[in-house]
Amino acid sequence: MANLSNELNAYLANLNVMAQNVRNMHWNVIGPYFTALHLATGKIYKDLACQIDEVAEMMKMQQMQPLARLSDYINEATIEELDARDYNEYELIDNMVAGGHELMKQAKEIRDTADDDDNFLVANKFEEYLCCYAKMEWMVRAMHIDEYRRDQDDEDDDDDDD
Numbered sequence: 328m329a330n331l332s333n334e335l336n337a338y339l340a341n342l343n344v345m346a347q348n349v350r351n352m353h354w355n356v357i358g359p360y361f362t363a364l365h366l367a368t369g370k371i372y373k374d375l376a377c378q379i380d381e382v383a384e385m386m387k388m389q390q391m392q393p394l395a396r397l398s399d400y401i402n403e404a405t406i407e408e409l410d411a412r413d414y415n416e417y418e419l420i421d422n423m424v425a426g427g428h429e430l431m432k433q434a435k436e437i438r439d440t441a442d443d444d445d446n447f448l449v450a451n452k453f454e455e456y457l458c459c460y461a462k463m464e465w466m467v468r469a470m471h472i473d474e475y476r477r478d479q480d481d482e483d484d485d486d487d488d489d
């Protein structure tokens with residue numbers, strides 16, 4: 328049976344790694360969309376930082392112990408840390424979408440476990456997070472993904488011709 332405390336800590340670990348990855352890209356994004364992406368990642372970083380605090384405090388309210396050490400977050404997280412280097416808009420979008428999917432998948436599992444446990448506090452909060460992720464995913468994808476896909480398809484066609 329799923330253990331809500333363990334699931335929340337795994338989520339907290341991923342939130343921390345994701346927040347740092349977003350901050351890394353906020354600093355290191357390059358290219359023609361720098362301003363828009365710098366501002367967007369700054370806002371997303373702040374939202375994630377608020378969520379980290381909210382999840383940890385939600386755990387404390389329920390007599391659960393939230394992980395608090397960076398080394399524990401790294402050990403528990405399934406999202407990988409990004410290197411310190413420049414990121415173009417396509418890499419940024421890929422990283423945002425991949426991390427967002429992972430968080431959304433975990434959030435759904437936590438919502439389901441909380442529902443099974445009749446834990447309305449956690450279930451309601453995670454419904455709210457799932458709505459935020461859906462909106463964030465739409466906004467990130469809407470930025471340039473079609474153009475990116477077209478470029479990728481052209482590359483694949485070129486490879487096929489070789």
Ligand SMILES: [Fe+2]
Nearest residue numbers: 353354365369
């Ligand atoms: Fe900043």
